[in-house]
Amino acid sequence: MNTYKAAVIGAGIIAKVHMKTLHENEQTSLAAVADIDAERAGALAAPYGATPYVDYRRMVREERPDIVVVTLPHFLHKEAAIWCAEQGCHVLLEKPMAMDAAECADINAAGDRCGVVIAVGHMQHYFPAVMRAKQMIESGSLGRLVMINDRRHHFYFNAERPAWFLDRARSGGGIVRNLGSHSIDKIQWLTGSAVTKVKAHLTHCGERGDVEGSGLLYVQTASGVPAVVSLCGYHNVSVNETELLFTGGQLKIGGARALWIGSDAAGYEPVDLGEAPEPFAAQWRDMLHAVESGSGPVASGAYGQSVAAAVDAAYRSHETGAEQTVEPVGPGIFA
């Protein structure tokens, strides 16, 4: 079994989960973490015996990691990913892959040029509830999937949210770019098909920043299964639910580990998901498999680009008032 030297770029909220996962994975040796905030890098590195850096370029030059994970603000994803690819590192980029699909395309071109794996942290693929729902769609046990209703209502402008998330120039957008990427990913992944058209209406009523705080999206997929995505980041009741409606019943996904099966006769009943692997651990196993085998990771750079392209289409639709066609990425997004 090969082992791989790993390093983390950015020592913020999500980096903590990657650090823990990399520390626990027997195929990775966690070497270092870099953050411009030296205190943050030091505090995150210490429990794992990793080396803290303030400059990720210096970290990569000195440590020569095989794999880096980029957990930076969105406006820095492209430059960090391309630079690391040019140093010969495989790159796992946190979602959303970059500010827009054009940036994603540049990252993918660098990955191809440098012969490294580019993967994107669409980790909801590894949610036990999502995996079981996908199996049930594919089995046909509930008949034909006819529509998806995805609702994520969650206060977005909370004081703990880092300021860059609310600054469009650094985040590439608000709740639609950030949480909407999860929604688009879930729709594409569950239907096994790309989002092809989006009609969207957004609002900008947040208490701080200049990003949108809600988005209602009507989405078409290549499979023909339509979806409605309702994202709302104001002072509303929190909801995180994806309903899948079939000709013979329905499913409801509630986050990572809750799945219900329903019908007109019986209402909803919980589905026992049994023991299931932790999603970040499963994501890293997939990344390492891609590095080892050369076969595509579940969420490749091309897949990440397709998600970004659908989000771009939502913004264009809001601006123009018209349904928008999603810039196609190509047939290989589910490779």
Ligand SMILES: NC(=O)c1ccc[n+]([C@@H]2O[C@H](COP(=O)([O-])OP(=O)(O)OC[C@H]3O[C@@H](n4cnc5c(N)ncnc54)[C@H](O)[C@@H]3O)[C@@H](O)[C@H]2O)c1
């Ligand atoms: N998979 C998920 O469910 C999930 C959850 C949360 C966040 N994310 C994604 O993870 C990424 C990071 O989000 P976060 O919540 O951890 O943000 P964060 O602001 O907590 O962390 C970003 C870190 O990057 C550091 N940084 C900024 N510029 C830098 C530079 N030039 N060099 C080195 N470090 C620098 C900041 O100091 C900060 O510590 C985003 O892409 C976000 O959308 C994904």
